Amino acid sequence: MGSAFFVSSAIAAMRSAIRQFDVFNGDADGICALHQLRLEHPVQATLITGRKREIALLERVQAYAGDRVTVLDISLDRNRVALDDLLRKGVIVDYFDHHQAGRLPVHPGLHALIDTTPDVCTGLLVDRFLCGRQRPWAVVAAFGDNLGDQARALGDAAGIDTARLAVLQELGECLNYNAYGDSDEDLIIHPRLLYEYVSRYRDPWKFFSCEPVFARLRAARRHDLASAHQNQECIELPAGEIVLLPDSAASRRARGALANQLATTFPDKAHAVLTPDRQDGYTVSVRAPKNRLHGADTLCALFGGSGRPAAAGIDHLPRIRVTAFTEAFAAAFQNRQGGISVAVKAVPRSLPARNTVQPFKPS
Numbered sequence: 001m002g003s004a005f006f007v008s009s010a011i012a013a014m015r016s017a018i019r020q021f022d023v024f025n026g027d028a029d030g031i032c033a034l035h036q037l038r039l040e041h042p043v044q045a046t047l048i049t050g051r052k053r054e055i056a057l058l059e060r061v062q063a064y065a066g067d068r069v070t071v072l073d074i075s076l077d078r079n080r081v082a083l084d085d086l087l088r089k090g091v092i093v094d095y096f097d098h099h100q101a102g103r104l105p106v107h108p109g110l111h112a113l114i115d116t117t118p119d120v121c122t123g124l125l126v127d128r129f130l131c132g133r134q135r136p137w138a139v140v141a142a143f144g145d146n147l148g149d150q151a152r153a154l155g156d157a158a159g160i161d162t163a164r165l166a167v168l169q170e171l172g173e174c175l176n177y178n179a180y181g182d183s184d185e186d187l188i189i190h191p192r193l194l195y196e197y198v199s200r201y202r203d204p205w206k207f208f209s210c211e212p213v214f215a216r217l218r219a220a221r222r223h224d225l226a227s228a229h230q231n232q233e234c235i236e237l238p239a240g241e242i243v244l245l246p247d248s249a250a251s252r253r254a255r256g257a258l259a260n261q262l263a264t265t266f267p268d269k270a271h272a273v274l275t276p277d278r279q280d281g282y283t284v285s286v287r288a289p290k291n292r293l294h295g296a297d298t299l300c301a302l303f304g305g306s307g308r309p310a311a312a313g314i315d316h317l318p319r320i321r322v323t324a325f326t327e328a329f330a331a332a333f334q335n336r337q338g339g340i341s342v343a344v345k346a347v348p349r350s351l352p353a354r355n356t357v358q359p360f361k362p363s
């Protein structure tokens, strides 16, 4: 009796303070979106994040009536059940995102700023919300989400010169890079810790040049990408290229970044980068051609994957479905004007290694 009373009054005391939860994608966009918000509105919060593809995050929130949850850069559709639960309990939810959301719940506790057009990211939505008051970090977010044109336009408008813009670009790419990996063991640093380091810096250029954790991350990325370029094998198609990387933590980290680099370097082509998984198959990152930003999500959905029209992925593509994937990739991204349709009969068992020294020289 007495101990039950103690427990319930302790819980009541804990609940008497309104708590804040910050739930965010662990990539550059998620981290920089939150950082912009918290520079403007500092608050003690419980941080909930994970790897890039760890997006069912809202179910981890233990919140009660009156608590507040800020959600950044994770699909509402993939968190719908947990969101409905929180709203029903009387939790206030602020939701910023650019992924496919589906139907928006209508509830007075939900404040949603969701825009799924292909040329925005969550960092840019928060920039809009804050009227550009932490703009350099929005530029970092946009570079991280592979929106170079938008990032440069925003940076130019803010009077950031070319050299300083190049730093923001590398910063965005490195922060983004850190979120890739198929398990926490693949990661260089957990995104929650990385956010904590970022959150100590108001100035992104200072973070870039002074933070040792960032220096470590930057060196690891260079090493991983160099190794991915040296060891890749590929299938070349009129619509684009399918790249296979060897089985290593470096490959698993490099998969998405390599896909982004290829997309930027060959804007007319689509790209898929595959790494072996532990279940006799592959994990896949797909990028639509930069010049026609659509089709990646529908292609991946055919194989149980998801994402956005410009960038999407498949967690597990069984080895026996690689040929089907190759055909679907060719069909999804074939040039409509050219009308060339390619039926791929079989994937060669041993793919020819690409013989390049300069990784991005157009062929």
Ligand SMILES: [Mn+2]
Pocket: 029, 030, 073, 098, 121, 122, 145
């Ligand atoms: Mn994003």
